[in-house]
Amino acid sequence: MGAFEYRQALEIRDVFSRHGVRYLFIGKSGAILLGYPDTTQDADLFPDKSPINTRAVVAALRELGFSLSDAEAAEIERGKDFVQLRNGPFDVDLVFAPDGIERFGDAWERRVDVEGFPVCHPDDIIASKAAANRVKDRESLPRLRAFRDYWVAQRQRGSS
Amino acid sequence: MNAARSMMASMENMGISAEWLADFEAASRRPLALRMRYAFVRTYKPVLDDASFRAFDSTADYRDWCERNLPAWLGYGRV
Numbered sequence: 610m611g612a613f614e615y616r617q618a619l620e621i622r623d624v625f626s627r628h629g630v631r632y633l634f635i636g637k638s639g640a641i642l643l644g645y646p647d648t649t650q651d652a653d654l655f656p657d658k659s660p661i662n663t664r665a666v667v668a669a670l671r672e673l674g675f676s677l678s679d680a681e682a683a684e685i686e687r688g689k690d691f692v693q694l695r696n697g698p699f700d701v702d703l704v705f706a707p708d709g710i711e712r713f714g715d716a717w718e719r720r721v722d723v724e725g726f727p728v729c730h731p732d733d734i735i736a737s738k739a740a741a742n743r744v745k746d747r748e749s750l751p752r753l754r755a756f757r758d759y760w761v762a763q764r765q766r767g768s769s
Numbered sequence: 770m771n772a773a774r775s776m777m778a779s780m781e782n783m784g785i786s787a788e789w790l791a792d793f794e795a796a797s798r799r800p801l802a803l804r805m806r807y808a809f810v811r812t813y814k815p816v817l818d819d820a821s822f823r824a825f826d827s828t829a830d831y832r833d834w835c836e837r838n839l840p841a842w843l844g845y846g847r848v
Contacts (some may be wrong), residue, residue, distance in 0.1 A: 613809040615802040641808040646796035648810050662803050689824040691831040696821035706828050724801055741832070745844030755785045759793045762780065 613638075613652055613699045620673055621652065622699040622726055628669040632656040633720055634728045635707055635737060637749070641730060642723045645756045647749070651700035655729065658688050658705045666703065674760045709733075709740030731757040814843060 625632055636653030656666050667682045675684070676695030680683050692708040702744055710716050710733055719730040729737075735753055738746040780790050796804055816839050825831040835845035 612811040615805040644796050646792045648808055650812055684824040690827045691825040693823040734807055742847050743845055747848050755789050756793055758783050759785055
């Protein structure tokens, strides 16, 4: 399997949209969509955990080419908080309950649209990494916070 | 030009180093498709990538599993 590609991100966007999935890009993949220059491996998606949405996620993943057994699909539909998928055309982590974010609806209200991709606000990406408090997050947070400040200043400059 | 200089000075006053600022500026000039091509790399992560599917009841369970099972150098352990 090769690296995650732009065309695969487009497929997620289009297929998830067709199935009516409510989700956000989160983590470093979300930051990269916002313009953060760094490297990562997989796409982290934060879907709404409502039953109707988890069923739509399963249908969308199958259409994208993920080979989910009925048992695996049921685990997603039942609303496991964290699902790691390595059985499709690219690697995806489904993070239904990211650290540091209370409710999907709050993050959804703050979302940023990047060429049709729904992305968590940088403050939410930072909050989730700060709350996770892993070694790799600690290392990346100062640069990510600097990027957030840069991104906010750019937006303010663009709207003035 | 003065506006750009003023912007750079303001960013540096915010504590953003000149090196990071140059990175951010360069990235902002790239189209999304190119940013993604530079950003996503495929690197095998031992243990983590050895199963096709894992599901955890809670994110805390996932973090615990990472700490117990992944090599420390991957950086998934909590501080």
